[in-house]
Amino acid sequence: MLAARAVAGDPQFPLLAASIASAAVVGLLAPPASARPLAPVAALALLAALMLVLAAELVVMADLARSLGLTRFHGLVAAAVLALGVAAVPFGDRWWRLAAPVGALVVLVPLALVIASVGPPWIVWRDVASRPALTFDEHSAWVTHGRALPEGTRLTFDEPHRVTAATAATWRVVERDPVGRGDAQPVRIVVREWRLNPGDALTVRPGDQLSVEPEARVRFEAGRRVPGAPASGISWADGGRRRIRDILVAVGGTAVTLVGGGLALVAPAPMRGATVAIALTPALIVAFVLGATLWGLYGIALAPELSLVPRALAPVLEVVQRVDTPSWRAALAGLVTTALVVLFLGVVFAWRVRAGATLAGLAVAFRRPSMSTAATAGGTAAVVVLAAAVAWMRGDPWQLFTWGLGLAASAVVAPRLAAAGPRAELVGMAVGTGAFAAAALWIPHPALVAAPLAWLAGSCTWGERDASPKPPYAPGVGEAAARHERR
Amino acid sequence: MLAGGVALSITPFEIGTIRLAGVGLLWWYGLVAAPAVAVAVTAAALAWGARAPDTPE
Numbered sequence: 001m002l003a004a005r006a007v008a009g010d011p012q013f014p015l016l017a018a019s020i021a022s023a024a025v026v027g028l029l030a031p032p033a034s035a036r037p038l039a040p041v042a043a044l045a046l047l048a049a050l051m052l053v054l055a056a057e058l059v060v061m062a063d064l065a066r067s068l069g070l071t072r073f074h075g076l077v078a079a080a081v082l083a084l085g086v087a088a089v090p091f092g093d094r095w096w097r098l099a100a101p102v103g104a105l106v107v108l109v110p111l112a113l114v115i116a117s118v119g120p121p122w123i124v125w126r127d128v129a130s131r132p133a134l135t136f137d138e139h140s141a142w143v144t145h146g147r148a149l150p151e152g153t154r155l156t157f158d159e160p161h162r163v164t165a166a167t168a169a170t171w172r173v174v175e176r177d178p179v180g181r182g183d184a185q186p187v188r189i190v191v192r193e194w195r196l197n198p199g200d201a202l203t204v205r206p207g208d209q210l211s212v213e214p215e216a217r218v219r220f221e222a223g224r225r226v227p228g229a230p231a232s233g234i235s236w237a238d239g240g241r242r243r244i245r246d247i248l249v250a251v252g253g254t255a256v257t258l259v260g261g262g263l264a265l266v267a268p269a270p271m272r273g274a275t276v277a278i279a280l281t282p283a284l285i286v287a288f289v290l291g292a293t294l295w296g297l298y299g300i301a302l303a304p305e306l307s308l309v310p311r312a313l314a315p316v317l318e319v320v321q322r323v324d325t326p327s328w329r330a331a332l333a334g335l336v337t338t339a340l341v342v343l344f345l346g347v348v349f350a351w352r353v354r355a356g357a358t359l360a361g362l363a364v365a366f367r368r369p370s371m372s373t374a375a376t377a378g379g380t381a382a383v384v385v386l387a388a389a390v391a392w393m394r395g396d397p398w399q400l401f402t403w404g405l406g407l408a409a410s411a412v413v414a415p416r417l418a419a420a421g422p423r424a425e426l427v428g429m430a431v432g433t434g435a436f437a438a439a440a441l442w443i444p445h446p447a448l449v450a451a452p453l454a455w456l457a458g459s460c461t462w463g464e465r466d467a468s469p470k471p472p473y474a475p476g477v478g479e480a481a482a483r484h485e486r487r
Numbered sequence: 488m489l490a491g492g493v494a495l496s497i498t499p500f501e502i503g504t505i506r507l508a509g510v511g512l513l514w515w516y517g518l519v520a521a522p523a524v525a526v527a528v529t530a531a532a533l534a535w536g537a538r539a540p541d542t543p544e
Contacts, residue, residue, distance in 0.1 A: 014517025015492040021522040022488055025529040126509030237511055238504045244497045251496070255489050282529040286522040293518055 001060065001398050002289065003315040006296025007306045009230035011239030015251050017293050023258035023405075024285040027266025038412065039422065042429045043362040045411035046264060050355050051387045052404030053265065054083065054348070058391035059400060061344055063311040068337065073392075079344065080388035086348040087380040093349075100346025104288045106339035110320055110332045111291055114298055117324050121294055124301045131233030134304035138222040142305050146219035150309055154211045155227040162203045162221045165196035169216030173202070174209040220305070229307040236300065253445020260413045260451055261405020265354055295319060312397050313340065355380045403440060406447030410436040414451040418458030428458025488521040 002020065006013055038046065058079045065075020086096070118124060136143050146166025149155070154174075165171070175190045194202065204210055210227075212218060220226075230236035299306050299315030302322040306314055320332040359379045394400055415428025432454025439446035495503040495513050503513035 012496070014511075014513045015489060015496070016517075018488060018492055018517040018521045018525075022525050025525050028529060029532055122508055122510050125514070126506075129509075129511070237514075238501070247493065247496050251489060251493050282526045282533075286526050289522065290518060 001056075001312045001401065002292040003296035003299060004306075004310055004312050005398070006293055007299045007315050008310060009236040009239070009300075009307070011242060012247065012250050012254070013239070013293075016254055017289055019251075019254045019258045021286045021289045022255075023262030024266060024289075025282045026259050027262035028282060028285075030263050030266070038358075038361055039426050039429065040362055042412055042415070042425065043358050045429060045433055046358050046408060047355065047362075047383060049261070049264065049404045049408035049412070050351060050358065051383050051390065052400050052407065054351055054384065054387040055390040055394070056397040056400035056404065057344060057347055057351075058083065058388055059395060059397040060312040061341075062391065063397070064313045064317075064337070064340060067311055067314055067317045076388060076391055080384060080391075082341070082345060083348045083384045083387075084381055086345055087352050087355075087384050088377045093353075096346070096349035098346075099342050099349060101284055103339050103341075103343025103346050104284065104291075107316070107336060107343060108287070108291045109339075110336050111294055111298075113328070113332065114319055114323060115294070118298060118302065121297060124297060125237070127233075128297070128301050129233045129237035133225050133232055134229040134236065134300070135225055136220050136222050136305055137303070140220075140222075140303065140305055142218075142220050142308070143222045144219075146217035147309075148215050148217050149212060150311075151214040152211075153308070154209050155308070156209045157204045157206060157227050158225055158231070159206055160203060161224050161227070162201050163210065164201040164219040165198055166217035166219050167215075168195075168197050169213040170195050171202060171213075172211045173204060174211075175205070176207050176209075226305045226307060229304055249445065249448065253448040256451050257402050257406040257409060257445060257447040260409020260447060261407075264408035264412045265405065316340070352380055355383055403446075406440075406445070406450070407433070407436055409447045410450035410454050414454035415458040418455050424458045424461035427461040428454040431457035488525060492517050492521065 002017065005016065010016060058076055061079035061082075062072045062075035065078065066072050115121065119127075138144075141147055146164070170193060172191065172193050175192065177188045177190065179186050179188050196202065202210075225231075295316050298319045303315075303318045306318055316336055317333060320336055321329055323329055323332060356376045356379075359376055363375075390400070410432035411429050412432075414432055415425045418424060418428055432450050435453045436446050436450035439449045443449065492513065495516055503511065503516075505512045507515055
């Protein structure tokens with residue numbers, strides 16, 4: 001997802017990458033579990049957040065399947081079956097724990113080959129940042145054979161562009177012609193539809209908006225600007241001028257969402273372990289964030305048209321197809337795909353541990369101190385099925401991911417930060433959940449509003465306060481959950 | 488860390504866009520300097536926690 005946002009030219013991308021790195025390492029520093037368990041409704045909110053995060057991962061795997069030529073449905077079903085397998089097989093934890101770091105490292109191996117083939121990142125960055133426009137390359141599949149645009153795509157063109165149909169389809173062009181003079185020019189909107197056969201071409205003008213049937217392949221003109229991509233390399237690198245308020249809201253919202261969610265969902269690092277592992281864990285996380293960024297950088301450098309198909313893993317697969325040595329391409333694509341599947345399994349395992357701990361805490365809250373292994377597996381499997389259903393309905397993995405983290409930050413972490421006792425925490429959780437749900441309908445960073453409100457509601461509620469002078473910000477779910485995680 | 492990045496984004500004269508070795512200063516900060524500091528601080532904190540003696544709750 002980070003690589004795709006780098007390709008798309010997110011204006012605050014460097015700070016987004018720093019936020020993700022800091023969210024992961026801050027989560028490592030959280031105390032392992034607080035003495036007081038979460039209230040049942042807060043545990044349910046945490047389960048909902050975990051479900052959204054898993055749904056985002058399932059969408060990413062479905063995108064991977066589409067990039068490999070399969071359908072989204074098949075990719076989603078395969079990913080859900082893999083996730084169910086990890087959730088329902090509660091043994092071999094020692095080996096499952098290795099899946100995420102091994103997958104993350106193996107994803108970085110082809111990147112080293114790409115760097116050796118294309119050039120060091122700072123040279124590539126300088127090259128991209130100095131381009132006057134991001135244009136179609138003459139060897140791109142979008143120019144030579146044509147490719148299908150995702151369903152619902154509407155391309156707005158900045159310059160005249162001759163677009164050719166590679167398959168028979170109906171095309172719709174929305175034309176906006178200014179009429180009259182002056183600053184507030186009225187616009188006449190004309191919608192035209194054509195039935196094009198393979199080889200037929202259409203020339204669109206600046207401002208025209210083009211949409212085609214799903215699965216219909218189109219070919220673009222070499223050397224022309226990629227519609228929807230940043231206006232130039234400088235615009236991609238520097239993000240253009242933005243108001244200070246917009247920057248503060250974007251960075252603050254991202255930081256509250258990611259760091260707050262990281263506190264709730266990232267498993268704390270063991271304080272009693274090998275020193276090498278303690279030093280390597282945060283370094284590996286940051287290396288992975290940097291690696292994802294570099295995949296995006298090489299993606300925009302080698303294939304700027306990636307912004308036409310904003311799929312999460314498209315940059316990774318597209319870049320390995322542009323390596324100079326053709327015989328390496330299939331091997332690298334296979335290696336990357338295998339590594340991504342292993343990484344997915346590792347992420348699902350970490351997710352299962354957190355979901356199992358939350359379910360164990362929920363059982364304690366309902367006065368059932370011990371939860372059988374089968375019951376835990378059944379509970380996590382049910383959440384996996386729910387996540388698959390959500391992933392099928394909602395296609396944007398970044399939104400699902402940030403909703404999950406934001407909900408955890410607002411409903412679980414912020415009320416506990418108030419350290420005002422069980423009753424206040426319950427009030428804060430209710431306020432945080434309600435505010436998050438309402439704000440999610442209107443603003444892009446709902447946690448920026450919901451988390452402070454939840455903290456405020458918790459702080460202002462009268463009741464028995466926590467005896468611990470330390471802020472119990474780690475939303476552990478009590479001793480039963482701690483036992484579950486240790487197990 | 489993040490406040491430093493925000494400061495680079497909003498300071499006058501667009502300091503964050505200054506090129507160092509060809510790469511924008513904000514990119515160096517967000518992708519190299521800040522994560523490196525985060526890793527160092529986190530590893531130090533975890534190592535400190537690992538060496539500290541157990542204290543009764």
